Amino acid sequence: MKFIKLLFWVMIMFITTASFSQHKYAMAIHGGAGNITPQNVSPEMQEKYKAKLKEALLAGEEVLKNNGDALDAVTAAIMVMENSPLFNAGKGAVFTAEGTNEMDASIMDGKNLKAGAVAGVQTIKNPILGARAVMEQSPHVLLSGNGADAFAKEKELDIVDPSYFFTQSRWDSYQRVKKKMEQGDKHGTVGCVALDEHGNLAAGTSTGGMTMKMHGRIGDSPIIGAGTYADNNTCAVSCTGHGEYFIRYAVAYDISALMKYKNLSLQEATHQVIMKKLKDAGGDGGVIAVDHKGNISMVFNTTGMFRGTISNGRKPEVYIY
Amino acid sequence: MKFIKLLFWVMIMFITTASFSQHKYAMAIHGGAGNITPQNVSPEMQEKYKAKLKEALLAGEEVLKNNGDALDAVTAAIMVMENSPLFNAGKGAVFTAEGTNEMDASIMDGKNLKAGAVAGVQTIKNPILGARAVMEQSPHVLLSGNGADAFAKEKELDIVDPSYFFTQSRWDSYQRVKKKMEQGDKHGTVGCVALDEHGNLAAGTSTGGMTMKMHGRIGDSPIIGAGTYADNNTCAVSCTGHGEYFIRYAVAYDISALMKYKNLSLQEATHQVIMKKLKDAGGDGGVIAVDHKGNISMVFNTTGMFRGTISNGRKPEVYIY
Numbered sequence: 001m002k003f004i005k006l007l008f009w010v011m012i013m014f015i016t017t018a019s020f021s022q023h024k025y026a027m028a029i030h031g032g033a034g035n036i037t038p039q040n041v042s043p044e045m046q047e048k049y050k051a052k053l054k055e056a057l058l059a060g061e062e063v064l065k066n067n068g069d070a071l072d073a074v075t076a077a078i079m080v081m082e083n084s085p086l087f088n089a090g091k092g093a094v095f096t097a098e099g100t101n102e103m104d105a106s107i108m109d110g111k112n113l114k115a116g117a118v119a120g121v122q123t124i125k126n127p128i129l130g131a132r133a134v135m136e137q138s139p140h141v142l143l144s145g146n147g148a149d150a151f152a153k154e155k156e157l158d159i160v161d162p163s164y165f166f167t168q169s170r171w172d173s174y175q176r177v178k179k180k181m182e183q184g185d186k187h188g189t190v191g192c193v194a195l196d197e198h199g200n201l202a203a204g205t206s207t208g209g210m211t212m213k214m215h216g217r218i219g220d221s222p223i224i225g226a227g228t229y230a231d232n233n234t235c236a237v238s239c240t241g242h243g244e245y246f247i248r249y250a251v252a253y254d255i256s257a258l259m260k261y262k263n264l265s266l267q268e269a270t271h272q273v274i275m276k277k278l279k280d281a282g283g284d285g286g287v288i289a290v291d292h293k294g295n296i297s298m299v300f301n302t303t304g305m306f307r308g309t310i311s312n313g314r315k316p317e318v319y320i321y
Numbered sequence: 322m323k324f325i326k327l328l329f330w331v332m333i334m335f336i337t338t339a340s341f342s343q344h345k346y347a348m349a350i351h352g353g354a355g356n357i358t359p360q361n362v363s364p365e366m367q368e369k370y371k372a373k374l375k376e377a378l379l380a381g382e383e384v385l386k387n388n389g390d391a392l393d394a395v396t397a398a399i400m401v402m403e404n405s406p407l408f409n410a411g412k413g414a415v416f417t418a419e420g421t422n423e424m425d426a427s428i429m430d431g432k433n434l435k436a437g438a439v440a441g442v443q444t445i446k447n448p449i450l451g452a453r454a455v456m457e458q459s460p461h462v463l464l465s466g467n468g469a470d471a472f473a474k475e476k477e478l479d480i481v482d483p484s485y486f487f488t489q490s491r492w493d494s495y496q497r498v499k500k501k502m503e504q505g506d507k508h509g510t511v512g513c514v515a516l517d518e519h520g521n522l523a524a525g526t527s528t529g530g531m532t533m534k535m536h537g538r539i540g541d542s543p544i545i546g547a548g549t550y551a552d553n554n555t556c557a558v559s560c561t562g563h564g565e566y567f568i569r570y571a572v573a574y575d576i577s578a579l580m581k582y583k584n585l586s587l588q589e590a591t592h593q594v595i596m597k598k599l600k601d602a603g604g605d606g607g608v609i610a611v612d613h614k615g616n617i618s619m620v621f622n623t624t625g626m627f628r629g630t631i632s633n634g635r636k637p638e639v640y641i642y
Contacts, residue, residue: 113569113602119539120465140538141565144441145466147537216468217461218440225546225571244462248434250546250574257575261582281434 025064026195026294026311029056029077031087032188033240033286036304036320049086050318053308056080057316060194065312070194070202070236071109071132078105078128078204081190085167087306088188090126093165093208095174098215101165103208104222105131106142110201110230117222118152119144122165125158128206131222133157142222170211177212189221191238193230193290201292203228203236203252209243219243225253232292234259235266240305241285245278255289266291274299346385347516347615347632350377350398352408353509354561354607357625357641370407371639374629377401378637381515386633391515391523391557392430392453399426399449399525402511406488408627409509411447414486414529416495419536422486424529425543426452427463431522431551438543439473440465443486446479449527452543454478463543491532498533510542512559514551514611522613524549524557524573530564540564546574553613555580556587561626562606566599576610587612595620 031053041049060077063069082090093101105127106117116135119142124130130152134143137155153159189207196202205228207221220227220243227243229252230236237252246252251273258269270289278285279301286300288307298307298319308318352374362370381398384390403411414422426448427438437456440463445451451473455464458476474480510528517523526549528542541548541564548564550573551557558573567573572594579590591610599606600622607621609628619628619640629639 108569115569120468138535139565140535141568142539142544143535144537144539147441147535151535151537214459214461214464214468214472216465216472218463218465223463223544223546224568225544225574229571244460247462247545248429248436250550250571253546253571253574254578257578257582261578 024195024294024312025197026290026296027057027060027064027073027077027192028288028290028296028298028309029053029060029190029192029307030238030240030286030288030298031081031190031306033300033302033305034284035302036306041320046320049306049320052081052084052086053306053318054316057308057310060192061310064194064196067197070196070200071107073194073196074107074192074202074204075128075132077192078190078206079126082126082128082206087190088208089190089206091165092167092170092188094170094188094211096215097212099174100215101162101208103127103206104218105204105206106222106224106228107131107135107204108202108224108228108230109135110232110236113231115141115224117142117224118148119218119222120216121148121152122162123149123159124152125160125164128204129157131204141224144218174211189240191240191288193236193238193288195290195292195294199232199292201230201232201236201290203230203238205238220246220251223247225250227252229253229256231256235289235291237287237289239285239287241302242283245281245283246285249273249277249281249283251278251287255287266295266297270297270299274301345516345615345633346518347611347617348378348381348385348394348398348513349609349611349617349619349630350374350381350511350513350628351559351561351607351609351619352402352511352627354621354623354626355605356623362641367641370627370641373402373405373407374627374639375637378629378631381513382631385515385517388518391517391521392428394515394517395428395513395523395525396449396453398513399511399527400447403447403449403527406490408511409529410511410527412486413488413491413509415491415509415532417536418533420495421536422483422529424448424527425539426525426527427543427545427549428452428456428525429523429545429549429551431553431557434552436462436545438463438545439469440539440543441537442469442473443483444470444480445473446481446485449525450478452525462545465539495532510561512561512609514557514559514609516611516613516615520553520613522551522553522557522611524551524559526559541567541572544568546571548573550574550577552577556610556612558608558610560606560608562623563604566602566604567606570594570598570602570604572599572608576608587616587618591618591620595622
C-alpha cells in the first residue's frame with residue numbers, strides 16, 4: 001500500500017515537472033483591419049485570404065517548433081504575406097497620391113529591446129528584411145527614403161525595380177480613389193507576434209500605408225512604440241489601422257505599459273486601448289498581441305480583421321470577422 | 322470683536338480664492354545634452370549659449386504672460402533656437418555622412434493629443450513650423466523627406482536654399498569626424514515644454530540629428546512618444562540625446578505613463594526613466610518636462626545639458642552643467 005502511495009506521488013511529481021518544463025510557443029498574425037464585411041469580400045477572396053494566412057502561420061511555426069527564435073518566426077510569417085499581392089505590404093502595397101509605392105516596416109526583439117525599421121522604401125522586395133538589417137547591421141533604429149533603399153542594397157538584400165510593386169487591383173483602387181477624391185483605403189497592413197520556446201518575444205509589422213497618402217507620409221507601422229513593440233517582461237504587439245491615432249496614443253507601447261505598471265492582463269490591456277481609448281477618439285483599427293506566458297489577444301474596433309493564431313499542439317486558426 | 326473676526330475670515334477667503342484663481346504658466350527649454358564640460362565649452366561660448374537660451378525663454382514667456390497658448394509659446398521659443406547657429410537645429414544643423422543637412426522636428430498639443438512632425442527635411446527654414454503645419458493642415462502626423470519639404474512649400478512656409486543651413490563650425494566638425502571616422506556629435510537638439518494659463522500643455526523638439534548620421538536616419542525627435550509627448554492629464558516632455566535609445570524605450574510617453582498608471586510625480590517619473598532605465602541601458606541624454614500643476618523637471622545622465630526655465634513672477638534661469 002505504501003509503495004502504491006509512493007508511486008502515486010512520484011507520478012504526480014513527474015507530470016507536474018513535465019508540464020512546467022514543456023516550453024510553449026505561440027504566434028499570431030494579422031493582415032489588416034478595416035471595413036471588411038461579407039458584402040465587400042467575396043467568398044472566393046475570403047478563401048484566398050484564409051489560405052494565405054494559414055501559409056504564413058505555418059511558415060512561422062516551422063521556425064518555432066524547431067526551437068527557433070521568435071524573431072525568425074516573425075520574419076518568416078511576414079515575408080509570406082509581403083510576397084502575396086493580397087495584402088497591403090510588399091508586393092501588394094497600395095499607391096501614394098503620386099502613384100508610387102512607399103513601404104514601411106519595423107521589427108523588435110523583446111529580449112533586449114533592440115529594434116529596426118524602414119520608412120518610405122521603394123525597392124526593397126521584403127521591407128521586413130530591411131527593418132531587420134537596420135536593427136542588426138546599423139547603429140540606427142529607423143532609416144527612411146532612398147537612404148534606407150541604399151542601405152538595403154549595400155547589405156545585399158533582394159532589390160527590385162519599383163515596378164515589381166505594381167498590381168492591377170491596387171492601381172484600379174488608386175484610380176477609383178483619385179477620381180472620387182475619397183479617403184483612401186486604410187487596411188491591409190500585415191503583422192506578426194511570436195513567443196518562442198526560449199521565452200523570447202518578438203513583433204513585426206509591414207505596410208504600404210494608405211492609398212492616396214501624401215508622398216513622404218509615415219504611419220505607425222515603422223514607429224517602435226506606436227505600431228510595433230516587444231518586451232520579454234510583458235508582451236509583443238503589432239498594430240493595424242488608422243496610423244495617425246496609433247502614433248498619438250503610442251498604442252503598442254501603451255499595451256505593454258498597462259501590463260507593466262497596472263498589472264493588467266494582456267486581454268485587459270488590449271481591450272482598454274483598442275475598444276476604449278482608441279474607439280472613443282475615433283481611431284479605427286486593431287491589434288494582435290502575445291504575452292510571455294503564450295496568451296494571445298486579437299482585438300479590433302472595425303468590422304473585420306484578417307488574422308490567425310497557431311501554438312504547440314494546435315492547428316492554425318484563421319478568422320476574418 | 323465679532324466684526325474683526327468676520328473681517329479676518331473674509332480676508333482669509335479672499336486670499337485663498339485669489340491664490341486658487343491665479344493661473345500659472347511655466348516653461349522649460351533645452352538646447353541639447355551631451356559631453357558638455359567647462360573644458361570643451363569656452364567661457365565666451367558659455368555666455369553666448371546662456372544669452373540665446375534667455376532670449377528663447379523670453380520669446381516663449383511673451384506668449385504665455387499675454388494669456389496665449391502653450392503651443393504658441395513652444396513654437397516661439399524653439400524658433401529662436403532654430404534661427405541661431407549655436408544649436409543643432411534649423412540654421413545650426415549638423416551634416417549627415419553625405420554632407421547634407423537633414424532636419425527633424427515634432428510638436429504635440431496636450432489638450433487633444435494632436436501632433437505633427439517632419440523628418441529629413443532640407444529646405445524648411447524653421448522645421449518646427451513644418452511640424453506644426455503637418456498637425457494643423459494635413460490629415461497626417463509625420464511627413465518625411467522631400468514630400469515634407471513640398472508640403473511646407475505648398476503651405477507657404479519660409480523655404481530656403483539648402484545652403485542656408487551651412488555653418489562653418491558644423492562643416493569643420495563634419496570634416497574632423499569624417500577624417501577620424503569617430504562617433505558623431507550627438508548633442509545640440511532643442512526643445513521646449515510649456516503650461517499656459519488655460520491649463521494646456523504642449524511640447525516640441527527640433528534637431529539636425531547626429532553629425533555623420535546615415536542619409537535617411539530618423540532619430541527620436543520627430544517621433545511622438547519617443548522624443549516628444551504632451552497630455553494635459555499628465556505632462557509635456559521633450560527629449561535630447563542618443564535617439565535610438567529614446568525610441569526603443571518610448572521615453573517621452575513612458576514618463577507620462579508612469580504618472581498616469583503608477584501615480585509617480587513628474588520628478589520621480591523623469592528620474593526613473595533617465596537616471597535608471599536609460600542609464601542602465603547605456604542611453605545618453607536628458608529630458609525637460611512640465612506637469613499640469615506647473616512643476617518643472619530637467620534631468621540628464623550626461624555631463625551637461627543646455628537648459629532654462631521661466632514661470633510667472635520669476636526671472637529666466639539658465640544652466641549648462
